Amino acid sequence: MLNKLYPPLSSELRSRIVTLWAVLLGAVLVVGAAAVYMGGFIRGNVADQLAAQQIVFTPAADLTPAERAENACLTRYGGQTMTTGAQAQCYSESYIALHMRESAHKAGFPGATYATLSKEQTKLRAEVAATQAAGNQDAAKAAGDRLTAAGALRTSMQTGSTLRGQLLNAWGWDTFGIGILVTGVAMVALALVFGAALVYELRTSVVRFLDRADRMDPRQGGLRA
Numbered sequence: 001m002l003n004k005l006y007p008p009l010s011s012e013l014r015s016r017i018v019t020l021w022a023v024l025l026g027a028v029l030v031v032g033a034a035a036v037y038m039g040g041f042i043r044g045n046v047a048d049q050l051a052a053q054q055i056v057f058t059p060a061a062d063l064t065p066a067e068r069a070e071n072a073c074l075t076r077y078g079g080q081t082m083t084t085g086a087q088a089q090c091y092s093e094s095y096i097a098l099h100m101r102e103s104a105h106k107a108g109f110p111g112a113t114y115a116t117l118s119k120e121q122t123k124l125r126a127e128v129a130a131t132q133a134a135g136n137q138d139a140a141k142a143a144g145d146r147l148t149a150a151g152a153l154r155t156s157m158q159t160g161s162t163l164r165g166q167l168l169n170a171w172g173w174d175t176f177g178i179g180i181l182v183t184g185v186a187m188v189a190l191a192l193v194f195g196a197a198l199v200y201e202l203r204t205s206v207v208r209f210l211d212r213a214d215r216m217d218p219r220q221g222g223l224r225a
Contacts, residue, residue: 021198025191032187039181046174047083055082055091066102070094085174092167100160107153108146114157121150 058067060078067074071094077087104112109120124147131140 018198018201021194021201025194025198028187028194029191032184032191035180035184035187037184039177039179039184042177042180043085043174046085046170046177050082050084050088050170053082056080057082057087057091057095067095067098070098085171085178088167088174089171092164092171096160096164096167100157103153103156107149109150109153112153112157114154114161117150117154117157121147121154124150 057074057077057080060075063074063078071090073086073090074094077090080087082088082091101111104110109117112120124143127143128140128147131137131143
């Protein structure tokens with residue numbers, strides 16, 4: 001009944017199917033292996049670059065209350081040398097960013113950033129000039145001190161922002177490497193499926209060939225009834 005509904009495939013069609021599975025297997029296996037290699041290479045390069053900076057997280061026991069409350073990753077990575085993208089993101093977003101905010105608050109410019117401090121400096125220079133012109137030396141000195149503090153804070157902000165950008169860039173590349181690596185592993189797994197299908201088709205072809213040979217009538221050169 002099944003043979004009538006689903007007649008056996010011709011040898012030519014079966015040969016094409018086997019060829020297709022073989023091509024798919026080879027292509028997916030090559031691409032998957034290349035992806036695994038590239039993902040590992042990217043992650044290894046990021047790890048080497050980060051390790052070269054010799055950035056070590058503050059030991060968990062030495063963290064301030066504010067640092068502990070900022071993010072649990074600072075406690076988790078406490079005392080470790082930075083070598084991964086996840087660590088780079090933690091250090092950038094939770095440690096450096098926290099201390100930049102604290103520095104701005106201590107300097108008298110809460111919420112300030114590198115960009116906003118430029119406007120603040122312009123205003124303070126104008127205030128210094130105005131108070132000096134008015135002969136108010138005390139006000140001029142106070143404005144001058146704030147201008148100096150703003151300049152020092154802006155320098156610190158520039159350094160912090162640059163380091164944060166570099167660390168987040170490393171995190172981005174590490175994440176990209178993980179994505180490629182996972183894709184490569186998935187493709188290798190898919191290649192195994194294609195390989196199983198290829199083995200099945202080859203085995204089926206061999207079985208059909210042997211079955212046909214067994215049914216051959218050597219006396220008449222045809223199939224036995």
